[in-house]
Amino acid sequence: MRFGPEDGPVTMGTMAGGQILQIAESSIGADRCELQLEGELDLWSIERLQAVLGRVARDYSAVLVGLQRCEFVDSTGIALFLQVRRQLEDEGGRLALYGCSDQVLRIFTVAGLTEAGIVFDSRDAAIAELASVTAEG
Numbered sequence: 001m002r003f004g005p006e007d008g009p010v011t012m013g014t015m016a017g018g019q020i021l022q023i024a025e026s027s028i029g030a031d032r033c034e035l036q037l038e039g040e041l042d043l044w045s046i047e048r049l050q051a052v053l054g055r056v057a058r059d060y061s062a063v064l065v066g067l068q069r070c071e072f073v074d075s076t077g078i079a080l081f082l083q084v085r086r087q088l089e090d091e092g093g094r095l096a097l098y099g100c101s102d103q104v105l106r107i108f109t110v111a112g113l114t115e116a117g118i119v120f121d122s123r124d125a126a127i128a129e130l131a132s133v134t135a136e137g
Contacts, residue, residue, distance in 0.1 A: 019071065021045035023052050032130055033060040038069035041077035049077070053084045061093035062130040066123065068099035078111045085118055096126035 019039040028034045033056045041049060056063050063084070067073075085095040098120040100108060108114050120126040 021049060021070075023049060025052065025056065027060075028064065028127070031060050032062040032064065034064040034066065036066040036069070040072040041070055042072060042074040043076050046076040046080060050080055053080065057084050057087050057093070057095075061088065061091065063088065063093070063095050064123070064126050064130060065095070065097045066099045067097060067101070067104055070104060071101060073104050073107055075111075078108070078113060081113065081118070082116075085116070094130055096120055096129050098123050098126040 021037060021039040021041055024036040024038075026034050026036075035052065035056065037049070039045065053063070065081075081095065081097065088095050095118055097108075097113070097118055099122070100119060105114070105119070108119050113119050120129060
């Protein structure tokens with residue numbers, strides 16, 4: 001348990017922009033990493049995810065991002081995913097997003113991410129895409 005300046009517990013539930021974004025990271029094989037996001041990806045949380053994605057994009061050629069528990073993604077999140085996609089693809093890698101809620105999927109569709117070929121219905125479909133790209137590299 002974390003304690004605040006007055007030795008009271010610190011609540012990690014919400015910020016001004018909504019629910020704090022939680023990021024879980026795991027290696028899922030040779031040169032592949034998976035991130036699980038929980039909460040809201042917006043202006044308030046983008047810097048943290050940007051630091052994590054920047055690091056994993058340098059360390060891995062294939063990055064999988066699970067969004068099952070991500071309730072919202074704003075334009076800063078969309079821009080970050082496109083930036084990381086370009087960075088990985090410039091070096092022969094791949095970014096795949098999966099498990100979007102209906103709300104997030106609508107946002108991605110309007111923004112053109114679904115047509116960009118980086119959004120998948122399931123983890124299995126996203127992993128299959130990563131496997132095909134890393135097998136080519």
